[in-house]
Amino acid sequence: MKRSVLVVMIMLSFTLSKAQDVHFSHFFSMPIFQNPAFTGYMDGDVRVAADFRMQWETFGNGFGNAFRTAAVSADFGLLRNQMGGSTLGVGATFINDAAGDLALKTNQAGLAVSYVIALDQNKSNYLGVGFHGSFSQRSIDFTNAQFPDQVETDLLENYNYFNLAAGLLWFYQPTDDVNFYLGGALFNIFQPNVSFFAGENIELDRRYTAQFGSRFNVSNRVSFVPSILFQKQGPSQELIFGTFFKYKFGNQFKTSEAINFQLGAFYRFADAIIPVVRLDYKPVSFVFSYDVNLSKLTAASKGEGGAEISITYTGRIFPESNKYKSIKCPIL
Numbered sequence: 590m591k592r593s594v595l596v597v598m599i600m601l602s603f604t605l606s607k608a609q610d611v612h613f614s615h616f617f618s619m620p621i622f623q624n625p626a627f628t629g630y631m632d633g634d635v636r637v638a639a640d641f642r643m644q645w646e647t648f649g650n651g652f653g654n655a656f657r658t659a660a661v662s663a664d665f666g667l668l669r670n671q672m673g674g675s676t677l678g679v680g681a682t683f684i685n686d687a688a689g690d691l692a693l694k695t696n697q698a699g700l701a702v703s704y705v706i707a708l709d710q711n712k713s714n715y716l717g718v719g720f721h722g723s724f725s726q727r728s729i730d731f732t733n734a735q736f737p738d739q740v741e742t743d744l745l746e747n748y749n750y751f752n753l754a755a756g757l758l759w760f761y762q763p764t765d766d767v768n769f770y771l772g773g774a775l776f777n778i779f780q781p782n783v784s785f786f787a788g789e790n791i792e793l794d795r796r797y798t799a800q801f802g803s804r805f806n807v808s809n810r811v812s813f814v815p816s817i818l819f820q821k822q823g824p825s826q827e828l829i830f831g832t833f834f835k836y837k838f839g840n841q842f843k844t845s846e847a848i849n850f851q852l853g854a855f856y857r858f859a860d861a862i863i864p865v866v867r868l869d870y871k872p873v874s875f876v877f878s879y880d881v882n883l884s885k886l887t888a889a890s891k892g893e894g895g896a897e898i899s900i901t902y903t904g905r906i907f908p909e910s911n912k913y914k915s916i917k918c919p920i921l
Contacts, residue, residue, distance in 0.1 A: 609822055610776065610796050611658050611686050611695070614855065614863050614878050615640055616818045616829065618899040621662050621682055621701055623798050623818060624774040625719035626758035628703035629666035629678020633872070634906040637663045644880070644895035656895075659685045664701065665906075678703035678719065699723030705758075717758040719774075724751050729785065743787050750781035756798075769803035777822075794823030810837045814851070831855030833867065847871060853878075860884045861894045874901040 613619050619640050620627035644656040664680025680701040687694045703719030728747035756774030776796035784791040802816035815832035833853040849869035856862055861880040868875045880894025 609794075609825060611660075611684060612820070612827060613640060613642060613658075613660070614829070614857070614865075614880055614895065614897050615876055615899045616800075617802070617816055618874070618876055618901055619660055619662060621664060621680055621721065622660065622684075623800055623820075624756035624758060624772045625701045625721035625754050626703050626705075626717040626756040626772055626774065628664045628680040628701040628719050628721075629676050630703065630705055630717060630758065630760070631664075631666055631903055633666070633903045634669075635663070635665050636901065636903045637661075638899060638901040640897065640899040642895055642897040656686070656688045658687075666705075669907075675707050675715075676703075676705040678705065678717075682721070682723070693727075693729050695725060695727045697723050697725040705760075713762045715760040717760070717772075719756050719758070721754040721756075721776075722751070723754075725749065725781075727783065727785075744785050745787055748782075748785070750783070750793075751779065752776075752781055752793075753778045766806035767804070770801065772798075772800045774798045796820060796822040811835070812837075814853075827860075828858040829855055829863075830858075831863070831865075833865070872902055872904045874903070875899075876901075 611622075613622065616623050618638055620630070638661070640658075640660045642656075642658040644658075660683065662680060662682045664678055667677045667679065669676045678701070680703075682697070682699040682701065684695065684697040686697075699721050700723075701719060701721040703717055705715050705717035708714040708716055726747060726749045729744070730746075754774060754776040755778065756772060758770060758772035760768070760770045762768035774797075776798070777793050778795065780792040780795060782790045783793045797820065799819045800817065803814070805813045807813065812835040813832055814835055815830075817830040818827070820827045831854050833851040835849055835851045838848040838850065847869070848871070849867075851865075851867035851869070853865035853867065854863070855865060855878075857880070861882050861884070863878050863880050865876060865878040867877075876897075876899045878897050880897075882894040
């Protein structure tokens, strides 16, 4: 049996026994994938984000391609002026996740909707609820696979499933210099069958997420933007936390003219340190990070984890009302 086939079969075995959703170090750039209540929740009317992640490329030497994930999302905040400061959010998402020489792939397309309601007359206190429905196809390419004669396989080359997620989000901005959010979501509500073996049913574990973030303005130019994400799916869990140090160049009183440079450091508990560099050149943000592996896989990975880059555009389609300002979201 080819070495690459052996690796993919091991990956298949792992996937079947402990199937997991994809994850991002840039959870702050891809918020819909952590909580659908973030849909349309932005300082603007439209947001388009793209993310590309390469993980464990060291394992590719002699073992074929490692994990590569690409994701795109677009969402809109609608009817804010007509709804007294509240917002209807709609969005679309797409994920392509691939691993191994045999192209173990997951393609997922989804639609999201949310409603963010203002809880007070000052428009500083908001509560949001969101839903995300997705259609996924998983496939594997056996074109280059070679199996010994004694090995019998009854594998499906592809299968499809539909899934649903729901989330809640609370946002509060007591002053212009401080704001924070707290949220939680449930993914894989339908627990679809994710087995590649015909006639076998293996349910995809539900994924529970909780997130907290904030922004503290130290001065007109300097801010700290800490955030925390916790996820649990079946026997696996992830805790990632850290902060950005943000410095604003240009005219600090005109957001459209501001250039923000941010340095960040995050820690994925018992797994990796993640240094991050971010540049906000309104209305576009560029983020680059690299996971430095600290887990038990360090000997094999040589400390290498995953490089990740994301680009986000946040703009305005509708004129902003003087009465109902855009939500000042701390995460983007």
